Amino acid sequence: MAYKIAVVGGKDIVTAFQLIGFDVYPSYTAEETRRTIDKLAKENYGIIYLTEELADLIPDTIRRYDGLPTPAITLIPTNRGTEGIGRNRINDNVEKAIGSNILQGGD
Structure with a gap:
């Protein structure tokens, strides 16, 4: 089964992804x-790219899909930069999976 890829965000962000063939x-x-x-x-969307800005508005919806195999919701920054939400989600998932966060460097 082939999964589709979508991008959800402001029109100024998603338009660029449409040019490379993603559904926006x-x-x-x-x-x-x-x-x-x-x-x-x-x-049948396997991957949904979602801007951090919008993800910040719907944390409960994001958590609901975290426990399911699909769709994988991947957070992306906007043209205003990153809010760190996507990086924090990756760190949390790594820590949950292996018991410690091997991605965070020491100070």
């Missing part, structure tokens, strides 16, 4: 983003 879904509010993510999850 402009979204601006928490409710609109939540509905879009739920719809894509039912439509």
